[in-house]
Amino acid sequence: MRCVDVIVIGAGPAGCATAVFLAQQGRQVVLLDRAFFPRDKVCGEFISPAADAILDRIGVLSRIEEGGTMRLDGVAISAYGGPERLIPYPSHPDFPGRVSSLSVERLGLDRTLVERAAEAGVDVRQGHQVTDFILEGDRVVGVKGKASSDKGFELRAAVVVDAGGRNAVSLRKFRLKVEQGKGNRIALAAHWDNVHFPDNYCYMHVSRPGYTGMSPTEGGGGNVVLVVDPSVVDSNRIDAAYREIVLSNPRRRKLLDGAAPRENVRAVGSLSFRVNPPPVGGLLLVGDAMGFIDPFTGEGIYLALRSAEMAAGCIHSALDSGNVSRTALMSYETERNREFHLKFVLCRVLQVLIYNKRLCRGTVSLLGKRPDLAADLVGVIGDYVDPKKVVSPGFLGKVLLGILRGALDPPGGRAKKKTPVLVETPAPLNRQQ
Numbered sequence: 001m002r003c004v005d006v007i008v009i010g011a012g013p014a015g016c017a018t019a020v021f022l023a024q025q026g027r028q029v030v031l032l033d034r035a036f037f038p039r040d041k042v043c044g045e046f047i048s049p050a051a052d053a054i055l056d057r058i059g060v061l062s063r064i065e066e067g068g069t070m071r072l073d074g075v076a077i078s079a080y081g082g083p084e085r086l087i088p089y090p091s092h093p094d095f096p097g098r099v100s101s102l103s104v105e106r107l108g109l110d111r112t113l114v115e116r117a118a119e120a121g122v123d124v125r126q127g128h129q130v131t132d133f134i135l136e137g138d139r140v141v142g143v144k145g146k147a148s149s150d151k152g153f154e155l156r157a158a159v160v161v162d163a164g165g166r167n168a169v170s171l172r173k174f175r176l177k178v179e180q181g182k183g184n185r186i187a188l189a190a191h192w193d194n195v196h197f198p199d200n201y202c203y204m205h206v207s208r209p210g211y212t213g214m215s216p217t218e219g220g221g222g223n224v225v226l227v228v229d230p231s232v233v234d235s236n237r238i239d240a241a242y243r244e245i246v247l248s249n250p251r252r253r254k255l256l257d258g259a260a261p262r263e264n265v266r267a268v269g270s271l272s273f274r275v276n277p278p279p280v281g282g283l284l285l286v287g288d289a290m291g292f293i294d295p296f297t298g299e300g301i302y303l304a305l306r307s308a309e310m311a312a313g314c315i316h317s318a319l320d321s322g323n324v325s326r327t328a329l330m331s332y333e334t335e336r337n338r339e340f341h342l343k344f345v346l347c348r349v350l351q352v353l354i355y356n357k358r359l360c361r362g363t364v365s366l367l368g369k370r371p372d373l374a375a376d377l378v379g380v381i382g383d384y385v386d387p388k389k390v391v392s393p394g395f396l397g398k399v400l401l402g403i404l405r406g407a408l409d410p411p412g413g414r415a416k417k418k419t420p421v422l423v424e425t426p427a428p429l430n431r432q433q
């Protein structure tokens with residue numbers, strides 16, 4: 001049986017990026033996906049500004065931009081019916097012009113990535129589902145699977161990368177997935193037509209019974225993701241329930257006036273999970289296969305691309321040294337944790353914060369009065385400002401003090417004296433949300 005350098009399972013952003021980085025280093029790579037592209041994927045489709053540089057290194061940024069995208073200038077947030085704050089991305093020396101983020105439909109993005117992998121010399125096999133690993137001792141040395149023709153296949157490689165996303169085959173095979181808590185939420189998503197948002201921002205509305213993330217897409221479209229507790233959704237009338245909950249918030253109703261979903265709602269359950277490292281050598285996990293917190297901070301694609309870049313570097317060195325043992329490949333896990341640990345801490349803090357009405361309203365109100373704090377937070381969420389700026393006792397102290405002062409201030413007192421840099425939408429809403 002032929003043995004290649006690397007087999008990558010899954011041709012989403014993580015798998016394609018890993019395959020391209022390795023091919024660019026001269027490695028022989030086979031990329032397998034059970035789907036045929038273009039294939040769609042439930043996603044907010046709003047990509048951290050920091051992903052631009054990686055997409056450029058893979059050689060696809062200009063192609064993606066030419067293929068129909070929008071550039072968003074920041075994040076608009078409202079909490080439990082409070083005013084909407086527009087927080088622009090802060091400038092940064094790494095970005096020559098203004099900082100912005102891509103909003104691009106996954107159908108096109110993922111197809112472009114697969115095409116780029118083939119062009120880079122990767123052997124791309126669509127309609128190939130991996131069902132199991134080939135193990136020798138404590139090392140993965142290949143995969144088994146079934147092609148769409150129903151024909152079985154076996155392939156061998158020095159290293160296997162599992163980029164199979166939230167249902168990756170490794171998670172089942174080695175029981176690596178750990179669900180996060182009882183209150184796991186579901187996401188319901190659909191593209192809408194005839195969407196005309198006033199600004200090119202990603203709109204995050206936190207209210208009961210859940211939050212939404214809405215991004216405009218090219219040609220008057222929009223992506224509306226609703227995250228809720230599954231108990232509030234009647235699974236027999238999922239489309240109607242999604243629409244009712246989305247439009248129950250007056251701000252969303254105003255923004256989506258005249259718009260309508262162009263497709264049936266798609267659902268993803270068990271949003272949040274963590275993953276233990278694989279107990280064998282010859283195997284690495286990248287992208288969502290490594291775990292997922294919640295789409296609120298919308299950095300999954302950046303994480304997928306960046307973890308792919310790190311994994312490719314680690315695999316390249318391991319292949320050079322002829323050591324692909326579990327210990328040798330652990331350097332990837334260590335590097336990944338070092339780079340992302342503080343960002344993950346922030347995501348978990350935000351998860352607590354958004355579901356606490358008083359804290360959430362207090363924080364969003366404070367961000368309206370303190371553009372410096374808001375800019376740092378959005379820069380960290382956008383993955384281009386050092387998380388240390390925000391995950392620090394100093395920042396936390398300023399936020400808590402600010403919230404406390406806000407709660408003690410007479411309405412319109414202290415805040416009125418400041419010159420607001422952030423834009424606040426007028427007309428407070430009376431409705432209970």
Ligand SMILES: Cc1cc2nc3c(=O)[nH]c(=O)nc-3n(C[C@H](O)[C@H](O)[C@H](O)COP(=O)(O)OP(=O)(O)OC[C@H]3O[C@@H](n4cnc5c(N)ncnc54)[C@H](O)[C@@H]3O)c2cc1C
Nearest residue numbers: 010012013014034044045046130164165187287288300301
């Ligand atoms: C509701 C929701 C909203 C989100 N919004 C955003 C957002 O706005 N911005 C953002 O950056 N991120 C967002 N994310 C996260 C983002 O979608 C993921 O982080 C990203 O898709 C991860 O990429 P991936 O390549 O790891 O996995 P995927 O994109 O899931 O790709 C996995 C691929 O593996 C293939 N595969 C799986 N198993 C096998 C197998 N056994 N054999 C062969 N092929 C296999 C699948 O067919 C698939 O093509 C969101 C996620 C959710 C759930």
